[in-house]
Amino acid sequence: MGYASKVGRARVSSKNPQALGVCDRCGFLYNHSDLAWQFDWGGASLINKRILVCRPCNDIPQNQLRAIVLPADPIPVMNPRVEFWTSTQVDQLAESGTNTIDATTGLPVQNPVYINTQDGQYVAPQETGNPVGLEQYAISPLFQNTAYAVTLPIVSMQANGTTIITVTTSSAHNLIVNSQVSIEGTTKGAKTDGFYSVTAVGSATQFQYTVAQNVASGSILGSTTLVKTANVGLPYELTQIPQTGPLA
Numbered sequence: 236m237g238y239a240s241k242v243g244r245a246r247v248s249s250k251n252p253q254a255l256g257v258c259d260r261c262g263f264l265y266n267h268s269d270l271a272w273q274f275d276w277g278g279a280s281l282i283n284k285r286i287l288v289c290r291p292c293n294d295i296p297q298n299q300l301r302a303i304v305l306p307a308d309p310i311p312v313m314n315p316r317v318e319f320w321t322s323t324q325v326d327q328l329a330e331s332g333t334n335t336i337d338a339t340t341g342l343p344v345q346n347p348v349y350i351n352t353q354d355g356q357y358v359a360p361q362e363t364g365n366p367v368g369l370e371q372y373a374i375s376p377l378f379q380n381t382a383y384a385v386t387l388p389i390v391s392m393q394a395n396g397t398t399i400i401t402v403t404t405s406s407a408h409n410l411i412v413n414s415q416v417s418i419e420g421t422t423k424g425a426k427t428d429g430f431y432s433v434t435a436v437g438s439a440t441q442f443q444y445t446v447a448q449n450v451a452s453g454s455i456l457g458s459t460t461l462v463k464t465a466n467v468g469l470p471y472e473l474t475q476i477p478q479t480g481p482l483a
Contacts, residue, residue: 244289245269260292276301369430371417374465387462390440392421394450398478399434399443400427402462407439413474415466416444420459427455430467432475447478 243264245255256267270287273294279302336342374384388405395401410416414433421427431444469476 256287258289258292259286260288263289265289278302279304369417369467371419371461371463371465374417374463378466381466383464383466385464387416387464389456389460389462391454392427392456392460394423394427394452394455396452397449398446400446400450400455401437401441401443404440408442410436410442410464412436414464415476417463417465418444419461420457421455422457423450423455426450430465430476431478434475445478 242255245264245266246253254267255264256270257264258270260273270289271293273284273286273288273292274281274296275284275294276282276296276298277300281296376382376384387402387408390403390405391401392403393401410433412433412435415430416433417430419428426448427446427450431446433442434445435443437443467476
């Protein structure tokens with residue numbers, strides 16, 4: 236008749252008797268001497284979890300519970316000798332371009348200042364101006380609780396010979412100063428098309444925006460003109476879409 240051992244996985248010897256113990260994790264009987272304390276990381280040191288477990292149940296301490304100990308900072312160099320970066324950079328750059336006087340008005344005209352390196356290479360500044368690469372059909376229709384890409388019912392668009400364009404709608408446009416609009420299909424093309432910030436609000440049905448170049452007086456409303464509200468990013472610390480063109 237079969238006989239099931241009552242001592243589990245422990246070794247039994249009449250010549251060398253040993254105490255038995257139950258693994259705190261799996262519950263099997265082992266020789267007490269084969270059980271070991273379970274340790275795990277706690278901060279920068281191992282902590283005894285105060286449970287005795289058999290060899291199969293003894294887990295490797297989890298390194299994700301271990302604190303990251305940063306090494307000491309390196310000893311600073313005494314009497315260092317570093318390159319004079321400021322003077323080196325300044326000496327290698329030169330400005331070109333001077334202001335001119337308008338022959339008609341006698342007023343000074345601010346010309347762009349170009350920066351050239353010592354070997355004659357032109358350093359191009361960061362471009363500013365009406366954002367390029369944006370498409371009217373790609374305007375996000377909703378940001379937070381405000382709807383955009385709303386088509387405005389345009390009645391007229393008039394240029395006054397300067398950089399100011401006046402737009403009149405048949406119903407309230409709900410725009411304020413610095414609101415943004417996208418304009419396509421005007422008769423002046425790229426001069427008056429693009430993304431613009433509203434620079435003035437004359438009434439509930441009239442607003443103005445400013446372009447980079449003077450536009451001849453007259454209507455610029457075309458048969459395919461489409462004006463929509465928009466919301467595009469702005470350069471750092473600017474509240475309006477800039478209309479100053481890049482240096483040529």
